[in-house]
Amino acid sequence: MPADLVIVANRLPVDRVTQPDGTPGWRRSPGGLVSAIEPVMRANDGTWIGWPGGDGSGEDDLEPFEADGMQLVPIGLEQDEVELFYEGFSNATIWPIYHDLVAKPEFHRVWWDSYVKVNQKFAAKAASLASEGATVWVHDYQLQLVPQMLRDLRPDLRIGFYLHIPFPPAELFQQLPWRRQILEGLLGADLVGFQLPGGAANFVRLVRQRVGHKTHRDLVYLPDGRTVRAGAFPISIDAAGYEKLARTESVVERSAEIRKALGNPRKIFLGIDRLDYTKGIYARLRAFAELIEDGHFDVEDAVFVQVAVPSREQVEQYRILRDDIDRLVGRINGDLGRIGRPAISYLHTSYPREEMAALYSAADIMVVTPYRDGMNLVAKEYVATRTENDGALVLSEFAGAADELRQAWLVNPYDLNGMKSALLEAYRSDDKDLTRRMKAMRKTIQKHDVAAWADSFMTELAAVSHSSHAKTVR
Ligand code: GDG
Numbered sequence: 001m002p003a004d005l006v007i008v009a010n011r012l013p014v015d016r017v018t019q020p021d022g023t024p025g026w027r028r029s030p031g032g033l034v035s036a037i038e039p040v041m042r043a044n045d046g047t048w049i050g051w052p053g054g055d056g057s058g059e060d061d062l063e064p065f066e067a068d069g070m071q072l073v074p075i076g077l078e079q080d081e082v083e084l085f086y087e088g089f090s091n092a093t094i095w096p097i098y099h100d101l102v103a104k105p106e107f108h109r110v111w112w113d114s115y116v117k118v119n120q121k122f123a124a125k126a127a128s129l130a131s132e133g134a135t136v137w138v139h140d141y142q143l144q145l146v147p148q149m150l151r152d153l154r155p156d157l158r159i160g161f162y163l164h165i166p167f168p169p170a171e172l173f174q175q176l177p178w179r180r181q182i183l184e185g186l187l188g189a190d191l192v193g194f195q196l197p198g199g200a201a202n203f204v205r206l207v208r209q210r211v212g213h214k215t216h217r218d219l220v221y222l223p224d225g226r227t228v229r230a231g232a233f234p235i236s237i238d239a240a241g242y243e244k245l246a247r248t249e250s251v252v253e254r255s256a257e258i259r260k261a262l263g264n265p266r267k268i269f270l271g272i273d274r275l276d277y278t279k280g281i282y283a284r285l286r287a288f289a290e291l292i293e294d295g296h297f298d299v300e301d302a303v304f305v306q307v308a309v310p311s312r313e314q315v316e317q318y319r320i321l322r323d324d325i326d327r328l329v330g331r332i333n334g335d336l337g338r339i340g341r342p343a344i345s346y347l348h349t350s351y352p353r354e355e356m357a358a359l360y361s362a363a364d365i366m367v368v369t370p371y372r373d374g375m376n377l378v379a380k381e382y383v384a385t386r387t388e389n390d391g392a393l394v395l396s397e398f399a400g401a402a403d404e405l406r407q408a409w410l411v412n413p414y415d416l417n418g419m420k421s422a423l424l425e426a427y428r429s430d431d432k433d434l435t436r437r438m439k440a441m442r443k444t445i446q447k448h449d450v451a452a453w454a455d456s457f458m459t460e461l462a463a464v465s466h467s468s469h470a471k472t473v474r
Pocket of ligand 1: 164165235272309351352375378381
């Protein structure tokens, strides 16, 4: 049945799992995006198009299905598409360029060709499922060509695009051999959303310089009379949901258990990240180890729990990073640990949401130090779970979240001494200071939650002037 709302994202909101009886099934993926979009999907009988994951083999025969009351339409990727479009162009070209060249991007024409082909496949699928005048919301850096491809196929649609990662300044974006095509791809949307105003401004400036369109503030005027709006929509979390989870008995108990298992140290530092070179894991562990070496505290006083969630393991840079961190943790624990007291408790795994909440509750100092991050939801989740208004957040200036969480200890992750001072200040801070900071941050998060984010994007998209008779969805 044609849909009035179509969500197009690289991944479906469910993961493929093997059920206890051995048959394949689906489990809702833990990400916040799903809970954000679900209410909008339900209210409009929406359809979600995406790749179900996997290695690219045997996916041709996937049929649309319903899960958790959502209409889901899987798009299979061939093995070479997983390598060229996904691991290659998306994660080894776009990802590093959009994150300030933290790693060196690679440019390969065959990767680009595959990116075009896969974007075309997503656009064609969306075009075939959207009803007359429907709204299509396209997500993220893997699908930047979809808006224009879709507009060519279906000029009647209202199209929104949202980028979850930073949009880089012209000086970096310019390196992309396919810079013009990408800008033109995005300009197919009526509304292009970014995490921060800086990303939107970078985009508008590039469109003016590289494509030559007239612009005024957040508007781009196209020769055919259409206008495109660029805006900032900082994403957030289900704050009430996290707070509720943090108060449940099992999570409270588990949190105490975690502290005990760590030997009830005075302070627990915590990092939770996908194992990604943008997240600054290596530098933060070094800073912590140096504080012990310098004699500010020892392994009886403090422990650093680092959860590194396996990510993009087929991409070379990620394998190198994993080896580097394995070695660093081994060296730090070898040099500084005592029996039963490692300096760093390192976990290369992912956990259910309840365990995440228990970890957040158990931690005194949350350390979030990316070199560049679109938003960083982990920082917001930590704040949401601090129901007693205690706990310290050490946060990189280069995470989008730093724009809102001004009361965190803000750090430059490239400045090791600065990071050490901030960690130490957070370690030594008194309850009054912690409460003052945390209260203010909690207020921010409660007000700007993920429902407010989805709502503001959809409202803005519904408001953009549209040449044809697109329907309004809410
Ligand atoms: C991209 C942008 C932007 C992590 N480990 C586990 C787990 N998680 C959940 C966290 C959090 C999410 O994954 C991670 O989100 P982040 O925002 O921290 O980072 P990215 O994955 O890089 O996300 C980022 C985001 O998109 C949204 O727009 O903020 O800047 O890079 O929600 O809780 N969840 C579970 N187990 C884990 O082990 N259940």
